[in-house]
Amino acid sequence: MRADMTMAGPLVIRSQHRSPARTQRGAVAAGLHDAHGRVIEYLRLSLTPSCPMRCVYCRPAGMCGQACDQMTSQEITALVGHLVANHGVRKVRLTGGEPTCRRDLVPIIEQLAALPHPPQLTMTTNGLSLARHATALAAAGLTRVNVSIDSLDPDRFRQITGVDDVERVMGGIDAAIAAGLMPVKLNAVVMRNYNDQDMADLVDFAANRQLEMRFIELMPMGPLADTWGSRYVSEAWMKRCLDRIVETWAPCPADGSAARRYQARLTDGRHVTVGFITPMSCSFCDRCDRIRISADGALYPCLMDKPAGTLMPGLRPLFDPEKVTQILLEGLGRKRIEHPATGVSVMTEIGG
Numbered sequence: 001m002r003a004d005m006t007m008a009g010p011l012v013i014r015s016q017h018r019s020p021a022r023t024q025r026g027a028v029a030a031g032l033h034d035a036h037g038r039v040i041e042y043l044r045l046s047l048t049p050s051c052p053m054r055c056v057y058c059r060p061a062g063m064c065g066q067a068c069d070q071m072t073s074q075e076i077t078a079l080v081g082h083l084v085a086n087h088g089v090r091k092v093r094l095t096g097g098e099p100t101c102r103r104d105l106v107p108i109i110e111q112l113a114a115l116p117h118p119p120q121l122t123m124t125t126n127g128l129s130l131a132r133h134a135t136a137l138a139a140a141g142l143t144r145v146n147v148s149i150d151s152l153d154p155d156r157f158r159q160i161t162g163v164d165d166v167e168r169v170m171g172g173i174d175a176a177i178a179a180g181l182m183p184v185k186l187n188a189v190v191m192r193n194y195n196d197q198d199m200a201d202l203v204d205f206a207a208n209r210q211l212e213m214r215f216i217e218l219m220p221m222g223p224l225a226d227t228w229g230s231r232y233v234s235e236a237w238m239k240r241c242l243d244r245i246v247e248t249w250a251p252c253p254a255d256g257s258a259a260r261r262y263q264a265r266l267t268d269g270r271h272v273t274v275g276f277i278t279p280m281s282c283s284f285c286d287r288c289d290r291i292r293i294s295a296d297g298a299l300y301p302c303l304m305d306k307p308a309g310t311l312m313p314g315l316r317p318l319f320d321p322e323k324v325t326q327i328l329l330e331g332l333g334r335k336r337i338e339h340p341a342t343g344v345s346v347m348t349e350i351g352g
């Protein structure tokens with residue numbers, strides 16, 4: 001089956017793509033291709049814009065993030081079930097804001113894991129409450145987590161996040177490992193003359209636990225957008241910051257993630273996987289396989305673009321799968337071939 005949609009640009013739905021999902025009856029679900037031939041099978045779903053952290057690059061001063069009319073757990077389950085069964089979505093990453101701020105996080109995961117053909121369910125978190133909840137999250141059906149940790153230095157961690165608790169995050173990482181939420185990946189946004197000096201400690205921490213450490217280039221969106229040029233650190237600079245502990249960089253085969261990954265041999269003989277996520281120095285837009293939906297149902301075809309509509313009319317007062325599909329296809333038709341130069345929103349709202 002193949003249908004060409006003309007109302008929202010040359011978007012096509014095709015039944016054949018890399019890994020077809022199965023419909024509830026066992027037939028192959030139609031996969032989504034955007035107007036530029038990219039297969040969309042990865043949903044990043046924000047559960048809430050709320051977050052106890054105030055990261056300098058993410059959350060503008062004064063933003064409280066509490067006020068949105070967020071999707072209920074039933075609406076989320078119906079929406080994801082529809083995208084999986086009928087549009088070939090295979091991977092769902094729960095994010096925010098901070099997804100663990102959602103009181104009904106465990107039931108949401110249970111419901112998504114109980115879908116007839118459940119997607120791969122992962123989560124990005126600040127790690128603050130993993131020590132308490134990792135076991136329950138794994139039991140509910142979460143498969144793995146990415147944890148943001150920008151520095152191990154308590155003072156710098158507090159300066160960056162506004163929270164004086166790096167040890168709690170480190171404990172959360174160990175709890176995630178113990179709960180089997182593997183592979184746990186660690187993410188750090190690197191800022192020049194801020195935390196670039198902490199990269200070696202982060203690599204050492206990851207190597208001790210055999211985790212993957214990923215360094216993210218600062219994107220010109222959110223509170224540091226105006227001073228981005230003075231804070232931005234490219235992959236090449238990041239590697240130089242690691243010169244004193246990394247002896248060799250051996251490229252790893254691509255694993256479908258956004259990161260360019262290397263097996264780093266450290267000067268003390270240990271090995272660790274280090275990834276660089278380089279939206280600015282080396283765009284991966286041509287491989288983009290994702291869409292984002294914010295907690296209030298706004299559809300973001302691109303992290304750095306404005307929303308392309310809201311799915312709410314398809315969710316309320318009753319779930320209307322045809323309406324959801326129509327809004328989705330219209331929005332996806334606006335997915336650009338490359339992200340704009342600067343972001344128009346903040347990640348904590350969109351779901352980074």
Ligand code: SAM
Nearest residue numbers: 058096097098124125126148218219347348352
């Ligand atoms: N609260 C969770 C966390 O701390 O990971 C999930 C949400 S957070 C918005 C998701 C990711 O966005 C984090 O890895 C964060 O570092 C990243 N992020 C936010 N603003 C960014 C920016 N301006 N440039 C690059 N990464 C950014």
